Amino acid sequence: MTGHFLEVLTLFVIVLIHELGHVAMARELGWRVTEVQLLPFGGVATIEDAYATDPLDEIVVALAGPFLNLVMMAFSYLLWYSGVWTEEWARFFLVSNVTIALFNLLPIWPLDGGRIVQAVLCWFMPYRQAAIVSMSVSTLLAAIMAGVSGQELKVNVLVIGLYLLAVNIQTFLRFPYQFLRFLMEKYVRQPEEYTVHAVSVHPAETVLEVAHKLRRGCSHLFYVQGAGLLAEEQLLHALLFEQKHDEAVGQLV
Known part of the structure; x- marks a missing residue:
């Protein structure tokens, strides 16, 4: 409707490849991926049996998505340098990958950065404490994002900020069940x-x-x-x- 169908389709393809990086690494570690949600600013891979695993594995899985963005950035430069893509299209593809990768590295749950922050905290404190601290910071940052974007009338960022804020509030409410799953995973693992x-x-x-x-x-x-x-x-x-x-x-x- 806005005349940007190819651009929007390209964004979703980039997001899909980003999420496939998470899926591939998770499956390599023996985790079970049950769902992948595609969103305009990124995606969310729902992974089972990952609450009690080594925090380093969580970090590796989280970084697998941005890593593929780096690969696609190199790919776009190669196609532009060889003359297959125009400079304008290569620049759009490059900027889109940079934006999606950096946005997903923000320390807000359930973005990659939020998962990394929680995994790092798990090295220094018990899981329950690390999860509560990371979710508290994540909720605060999502609220700040929504508030600042609302004041500056940046509708796109406002919608994303409100979505992330709603997800974090929902995560807080569900945490007792998540903690129970963590305990169950620890019990069944050898x-x-x-x-x-x-x-x-x-x-x-x-x-x-x-x-x-x-x-x-x-x-x-x-x-x-x-x-x-x-x-x-x-x-x-x-x-x-x-x-x-x-x-x-x-x-x-």
Whole structure:
């Protein structure tokens, strides 16, 4: 209707290739991809069984999309240099890839940058804490984007900002279920897949409180002060199947 059909179609092709980078890397790591949503500013690949994996794997998957944007940028320059594409079309293709890659690297969930920020935080703090911190920052940034673009009457950016803000609010509301999936994934994965991380806990702490200390990409061995050792599998079994959320961990040893 606006006379830019080819340009819009090209943008969606770029987004599709960007998302296929995530899909290919996720499948290489053994993750299950259930859905890919294509959006004008990028896309979202829904990946199962990835909550408890190594944070480095999450970063690699997140960077796979922007990496393909770099490949397409080199491809556009090659076609322009060889005379196949005009300078105007090559410039449009190049700028489109730069814009999509950089926008997706913004530290806002569920963009690639938001996933990278959360994965980096998971190196330094438990998964639950890292997720809450990253989602809080992400929600604030999305609100700032919507507010600034609204004041400057940039409708396109305003729509994207409102969409990201709605997604982050929805993610906050769904986080208890996401955390439960994280716990389930850790329970079903084999211990030999992980390095062991030792944690000292007080015997009066509840099973749920100790579960909040679990990290991604490692298995835990809890030293219950004055009581003994508690394996991660025992803790998760008591939490997920025995409904001992409020029981002191000292009782499990």
